[in-house]
Amino acid sequence: MTTKEKIMDVALHMFSERGYEAVSIRDICGEVGIKESTLYYHFKNKMDILDSLIAKFKDHINGLLSHIDEMPQMPSGKTKKKNAGSTDIIDSYMMDSYLFDPFCNLMIRLMMIEQFHNEEMRALYEKTMFTDPYDIYLRVFRMLATQGTFPESQVDAIVRRYHAYMTMLTYRYLLNGELTEERKKVYKKEVHALMNGGVI
Numbered sequence: 001m002t003t004k005e006k007i008m009d010v011a012l013h014m015f016s017e018r019g020y021e022a023v024s025i026r027d028i029c030g031e032v033g034i035k036e037s038t039l040y041y042h043f044k045n046k047m048d049i050l051d052s053l054i055a056k057f058k059d060h061i062n063g064l065l066s067h068i069d070e071m072p073q074m075p076s077g078k079t080k081k082k083n084a085g086s087t088d089i090i091d092s093y094m095m096d097s098y099l100f101d102p103f104c105n106l107m108i109r110l111m112m113i114e115q116f117h118n119e120e121m122r123a124l125y126e127k128t129m130f131t132d133p134y135d136i137y138l139r140v141f142r143m144l145a146t147q148g149t150f151p152e153s154q155v156d157a158i159v160r161r162y163h164a165y166m167t168m169l170t171y172r173y174l175l176n177g178e179l180t181e182e183r184k185k186v187y188k189k190e191v192h193a194l195m196n197g198g199v200i
Helices: 003-018 025-032 036-042 046-069 084-099 102-114 119-146 152-174 181-195
Strands: none
Touching: 003 025, 003 036, 003 046, 003 102, 025 036, 025 046, 046 084, 046 102, 046 119, 084 102, 084 119, 084 152, 084 181, 102 119, 119 152, 152 181
């Protein structure tokens, strides 16, 4: 990890626990173990660190969305396992590459705090926690409807129920206290149960 990456990593941990305003340049430098002049070599100021974190997060999310956009259509006809394709997509994109990812998880926690102080963070929080997931679920369940899992007329209602339940699980297990392997395991189990006959 480079010095610049370490500064960003330490700052993110501190911002996501205390909030942006409560953390000083001196705090970050003390935790990283560098002089303030070293930090200013890499960043103009504290806001520059936050802007860099936001840019990195946006790049990551845009990369995930582009992969989902390029995802091949599921084959027609029912799969051997109910919702198999959608479970794979949720596991890969929504869990492993997003909600379980330490960087993304800390960014969500930071956005939860800063949405009240920073309009860009509020908009990003709304987009990545509500709008984007809803659109992804809509795409996935429309594909499932085309293979006969359920009638197309039910898709909107199913997605609304699914999104609401997934949001509850996310807040309960992934954004409530420390993100542990046990919490991730329980979350995944609950999601799979949901995909295979719970709410939907």
